[in-house]
Amino acid sequence: MAKTTVVAIDAMGGDNAPDIVIEGLAQVLKKEENVFFLIYGNEDKLIPLVKQYKLNPDKFKIHATTDVIKADDKPSAAIRNGRESSMFKAIMAVRNGYAEAVVSAGNTGALMAISKICLGTVSGIDRPAIAAVIPTLQTPAVVMDLGANAQCNSQNLVEFSIIGTALYRILFKKERPSVGLLNIGSEDTKGRDEIKEAASVLKTLDESVNFYGFVEGNDIGKGTTDVIVTDGFSGNVALKTLEGTVKMVSGTIKRLAKRSLFSKLIFLLALPTFKILKKETDPRQYNGAMFVGLNGISVKSHGGSDAFSFACAVNRAISMARHDLCAQIKKGVEDLMRQTEEKE
Amino acid sequence: MAKTTVVAIDAMGGDNAPDIVIEGLAQVLKKEENVFFLIYGNEDKLIPLVKQYKLNPDKFKIHATTDVIKADDKPSAAIRNGRESSMFKAIMAVRNGYAEAVVSAGNTGALMAISKICLGTVSGIDRPAIAAVIPTLQTPAVVMDLGANAQCNSQNLVEFSIIGTALYRILFKKERPSVGLLNIGSEDTKGRDEIKEAASVLKTLDESVNFYGFVEGNDIGKGTTDVIVTDGFSGNVALKTLEGTVKMVSGTIKRLAKRSLFSKLIFLLALPTFKILKKETDPRQYNGAMFVGLNGISVKSHGGSDAFSFACAVNRAISMARHDLCAQIKKGVEDLMRQTEEKE
Numbered sequence: 001m002a003k004t005t006v007v008a009i010d011a012m013g014g015d016n017a018p019d020i021v022i023e024g025l026a027q028v029l030k031k032e033e034n035v036f037f038l039i040y041g042n043e044d045k046l047i048p049l050v051k052q053y054k055l056n057p058d059k060f061k062i063h064a065t066t067d068v069i070k071a072d073d074k075p076s077a078a079i080r081n082g083r084e085s086s087m088f089k090a091i092m093a094v095r096n097g098y099a100e101a102v103v104s105a106g107n108t109g110a111l112m113a114i115s116k117i118c119l120g121t122v123s124g125i126d127r128p129a130i131a132a133v134i135p136t137l138q139t140p141a142v143v144m145d146l147g148a149n150a151q152c153n154s155q156n157l158v159e160f161s162i163i164g165t166a167l168y169r170i171l172f173k174k175e176r177p178s179v180g181l182l183n184i185g186s187e188d189t190k191g192r193d194e195i196k197e198a199a200s201v202l203k204t205l206d207e208s209v210n211f212y213g214f215v216e217g218n219d220i221g222k223g224t225t226d227v228i229v230t231d232g233f234s235g236n237v238a239l240k241t242l243e244g245t246v247k248m249v250s251g252t253i254k255r256l257a258k259r260s261l262f263s264k265l266i267f268l269l270a271l272p273t274f275k276i277l278k279k280e281t282d283p284r285q286y287n288g289a290m291f292v293g294l295n296g297i298s299v300k301s302h303g304g305s306d307a308f309s310f311a312c313a314v315n316r317a318i319s320m321a322r323h324d325l326c327a328q329i330k331k332g333v334e335d336l337m338r339q340t341e342e343k344e
Numbered sequence: 345m346a347k348t349t350v351v352a353i354d355a356m357g358g359d360n361a362p363d364i365v366i367e368g369l370a371q372v373l374k375k376e377e378n379v380f381f382l383i384y385g386n387e388d389k390l391i392p393l394v395k396q397y398k399l400n401p402d403k404f405k406i407h408a409t410t411d412v413i414k415a416d417d418k419p420s421a422a423i424r425n426g427r428e429s430s431m432f433k434a435i436m437a438v439r440n441g442y443a444e445a446v447v448s449a450g451n452t453g454a455l456m457a458i459s460k461i462c463l464g465t466v467s468g469i470d471r472p473a474i475a476a477v478i479p480t481l482q483t484p485a486v487v488m489d490l491g492a493n494a495q496c497n498s499q500n501l502v503e504f505s506i507i508g509t510a511l512y513r514i515l516f517k518k519e520r521p522s523v524g525l526l527n528i529g530s531e532d533t534k535g536r537d538e539i540k541e542a543a544s545v546l547k548t549l550d551e552s553v554n555f556y557g558f559v560e561g562n563d564i565g566k567g568t569t570d571v572i573v574t575d576g577f578s579g580n581v582a583l584k585t586l587e588g589t590v591k592m593v594s595g596t597i598k599r600l601a602k603r604s605l606f607s608k609l610i611f612l613l614a615l616p617t618f619k620i621l622k623k624e625t626d627p628r629q630y631n632g633a634m635f636v637g638l639n640g641i642s643v644k645s646h647g648g649s650d651a652f653s654f655a656c657a658v659n660r661a662i663s664m665a666r667h668d669l670c671a672q673i674k675k676g677v678e679d680l681m682r683q684t685e686e687k688e
Contacts, residue, residue: 074533137595147528150536184491184580187416192494192577217584221592233536234581236528237574240561241582245589248565249625251481256617256624263617270610273600280600281593 002034005321007314008090008099011041012068013106014303014310018045021105024310025060026053028318035318038093040065040086065089069110071303078110079117087111091118094296100321101297103288103314105305111298112148112291119296122326124333128293129160130232130300131167132239133286133316136223142168142177143220145232146239146289152231154197157181161202161209162336163292164227166328171319172226180215180225182234190214198229208335217241246281288313290320293329297321346378349665351658352434352443355385356412357450358647358654362389365449368654369404370397372662379662382437384409384430409433413454415647422454423461431455435462438640444665445641447632447658449649455642456492456635463640466670468677472637473504474576474644475511476583477630477660480567486512486521487564489576490583490633496575498541501525505546505553506680507636508571510672515663516570524559524569526578534558542573552679561585590625632657634664637673641665 009025011018018041025037036059039046043064050060067084082088087106093099095118104111112128121128131144142164149156161179168177181199183191191214202211212225217238220228230238253274257267267274287309291298297320301313353369355362362385369381380403383390387408394404411428426432431450437443439462448455456472465472475488488504488511489496496504505523512521525543527535535558546555556569561582564572574582597618601611611618631653635642641664645657 072531135592137592150528182581184494184577217581217586218588218591220585221588221590230581233528234578237526237561237578237582238585241564241585242561242589244562244565245586246565246593247562248479248481249590249593249621252621252624256620259617263614266610266614266617270607270614273603273607273610276600277593277596280596 004034004036005101005318006036006038006099007317007321008038008093008102009040009314010087010090010102010104010106011039011046012065012086013104013111014301014305016305017105018042018049020305020307020310022046022049022053022055023307024305024314026055027307027311028314029056029059032315032318036060038063038090038099040090063089069107071107073107073110075109075113078107079113082110082114088114091115091298094298095119101299101317103299103301103317105301105303105310108147108289108300108303111300115291115294115296115298119294119298121293122295122329122333124337125159125163125293125329127156127159128291129163131164131290131292132288133171134220134239134242135281135286136221138223139172139226140286141220141223141226141228142171143228143230143235143239144292145230145235147232147236148291149232151233152194154194154201157194157198157229157231158201158205158336159293159333160229161211161227162332163329164229165209166332167290167292167325168226170323170325170328174226176210177226178210178212179227179229180212180219182228182230182238183214183216186214186216205336205339207339208332250278286312288316290316292325295326297325348378348380349445349662350380350382350443351661351665352382352437352446353384353658354431354434354446354448354450355383355390356409356430357448357455358645358649360649361449362386362393364649364651364654366390366393366397366399367651368649368658370399371651371655372658373400373403376659376662380404382407382434382443384434407433413451415451417451417454419453419457422451423457426454426458432458435459435642438642439463445643445661447643447645447661449645449647449654449657452491452633452644452647455644459635459638459640459642463638463642465637466639466673466677468681469503469507469637469673471500471503472635473507475508475634475636476632477515478564478583478586479625479630480565482567483516483570484630485564485567485570485572486515487572487574487579487583488636489574489579491576491580492635493576495577496538498538498545501538501542501573501575502545502549502680503637503677504573505542505555505571506676507673508573509553510676511634511636511669512570514667514669514672518570520554521570522554522556523571523573524556524563526572526574526582527558527560530558530560549680549683551683552676594622630656632660634660636669639670641669
C-alpha cells in the first residue's frame with residue numbers, strides 16, 4: 001500500500017477562502033487516494049463546507065483556529081501577533097512533523113516569513129526563494145526567484161540554480177535539466193555585475209548544474225531552458241507580465257469573436273480548440289508558487305485562486321513531498337560544496 | 345504646404361540590411377508625402393535596391409559610406425573606430441542639423457553610445473533611456489527604460505516619468521497620461537528603495553506627472569496606466585517576456601489548428617480574425633525603440649526587422665520629429681525644476 005501524504009491546509013487565506021479551499025480539496029480527493037488533510041480554520045464556516053462538497057471524512061481533520069492573517073498584514077506583525085492564526089498553525093504542523101507540506105492562499109509575505117522562521121533553511125542555503133512552473137512552447141519551465149528577494153547577490157543566484165535543478169528533476173523527471181540565467185543580452189559583457197559573477201561560477205559547476213548561459217525574457221515563452229534563474233524583482237515582473245500577456249491575447253480573441261455573426265459562429269465552432277488553448281497557456285494550471293530552500297515544503301496558492309487552481313497547488317505540494325524535495329536540495333548543496341573544495 | 349521632415353537612415357544595420365531597409369522606406373513613401381530620406385550605406389548595394397523597390401528619386405539621397413558597425417562590436421570600440429560607418433554618419437546628420445531624426449536597425453549599444461556622444465542629453469536629464477510602445481487590452485502603453493540603464497537611482501526614474509509623459513502626449517494626443525512605477529506589489533512597503541523614493545517624489549509633482557502609483561507586471565497587458573516606468577533591466581525583461589508570450593500563445597494556436605481536419609477547416613475560416621489578432625497583438629506593429637532624453641531623435645528598429653516593422657520605426661521617428669519631442673521633454677524638465685524650487 002502506498003504511503004499516505006499528510007498536507008496541512010490554511011483554509012482561511014486568500015480572497016475566496018474558505019469556500020474555494022474546501023472545494024479544491026474535494027477536487028484533489030477525486031483523483032488522489034493516499035492523502036490526508038489537516039485543515040486549519042474557522043470551524044463554524046468549515047463544517048458546512050465539508051458537507052456541501054462531500055469531503056470524505058476519512059481523509060481530513062479540522063483543527064479549529066480563531067485568528068486569520070489578513071492580506072495587508074505586514075510579515076513582521078504576522079510573526080509577532082499571528083500565533084493563533086490558521087496560517088501559523090498549519091506551518092507549525094510541518095515543523096512538528098505532523099504534516100509533510102503546507103498550502104496557503106494567504107498573505108505571501110507572511111507565509112514566507114513564518115515558513116522561514118518555523119522551518120528554517122536547508123543547511124548551506126542562504127535565502128529561500130519562490131519558484132513557479134510556467135507554460136512554454138516546449139515543456140514547462142521552472143522560474144525562480146519570484147519575489148522573495150528583491151535584490152540578490154551572485155551566491156544567491158548560484159544557490160537558486162542548484163535548488164531549481166533539484167526541483168525540476170522532481171517535478172518533470174529529467175536528470176540534468178538545463179539552467180539559464182536571465183539577463184538583458186546573451187553576450188558575456190551585458191547585464192549587472194552579480195549576474196556576470198554567478199555565470200562564471202556556474203560554468204565551473206557542470207556536475208551539479210547543467211548551465212546553459214544567459215537567457216532573455218523572450219526565451220521564457222520559447223522554453224529555451226528548463227530552469228530560469230533571476231532575482232526576485234525581475235522574476236516577479238517576468239511572471240506577472242507573462243500572465244498579463246496571456247490575458248491580453250485571450251481578451252483580444254474574445255473581443256474579435258464578437259465582431260460579426262460570422263465570427264461568432266466560427267468562434268463557437270472553434271470553442272473546443274480554444275478550451276485546450278486556454279488550458280495549455282493558462283498560468284492557473286501551474287498554480288502553486290513553491291517556497292524552496294526551506295526545511296519543509298510550503299506552497300503558496302494565488303490569493304485569487306479558484307477551486308481548480310487551489311487543487312493544482314495542493315497536487316504540487318503532494319508531489320514535492322513524495323519525492324522529498326528538501327533532501328534533494330540538500331544533496332545538491334553538498335555536491336556544490338564538495339566540488340568547490342576539490343577545486344580549491 | 346506641409347513641412348518636409350528629413351530622416352537619416354542607417355541602411356547597413358540589422359540582420360537583413362540593406363534590403364529590408366529600402367523596402368521599408370518604399371512602404372513609408374506609399375502613405376507619406378512630406379518626408380525626405382538621407383540614406384547612409386554601401387552605394388553598390390543601395391543603387392540596385394532603390395530601383396528594385398521603385399523609391400521615388402525626389403524623396404531620397406544616398407550618402408556612400410565605407411564602413412559598418414557590426415552587431416557584436418562593443419559600444420566603446422564603435423565610438424573609437426566607427427567614424428566612417430553608416431550609423432555614425434547618419435547620427436551626425438542629426439547633430440549637424442541636416443536631418444531631424446535617425447533610424448537604425450543596427451547594434452543597440454553602439455547606437456545609444458554614439459547618439460549620446462553626438463547629440464548630448466536634454467539639459468537637466470542625467471541619462472537617456474530607451475522607450476517602446478506596446479499593445480495592451482486598452483490603448484497602447486509606453487514602457488521605459490528598456491535596457492539603456494541596467495541599474496537606476498530614484499532621480500533617473502523620476503526623469504523617465506517626465507520623459508514618458510512628454511512622449512505619450514505626442515504619440516497619442518493625451519494631455520495628462522497616467523504614469524505607473526513598475527514594482528512587485530502595489531503596497532507602499534514593497535520593492536527596492538530607489539522605487540519607493542521615486543514614488544514619494546512623483547507624488548509631489550502632480551503638475552508635471554499624472555502619477556498613478558505602483559503597477560505590477562500584469563498591469564502592462566491590462567493597460568492600467570498609459571506610461572510604465574522601470575529600470576532598464578526589468579523593462580528589458582518585461583518587454584521581451586511580453587514578446588515571447590505572444591509567440592508562445594500564437595504558436596500554441598497554430599499547433600492546435602493542425603490537430604484534425606475539422607480544426608484545420610475552422611482555422612481556415614477564422615483566418616481573417618487571426619490576422620487581425622496577429623496585427624493587434626504583434627509587437628512588430630509598434631517597432632521602434634525610441635532613445636529619449638537626447639538632443640535629437642534616434643530610433644532603433646529591431647535587429648531582426650522586416651520591411652513592415654522597419655517602416656513602423658521610421659513612421660514613429662517622423663511623428664516624434666514633427667511634434668518636437670525634445671522641446672516637450674525640455675519643457676517637462678523645466679516645469680519639474682520650477683515646482684521643486686517653489687516647494688523648497
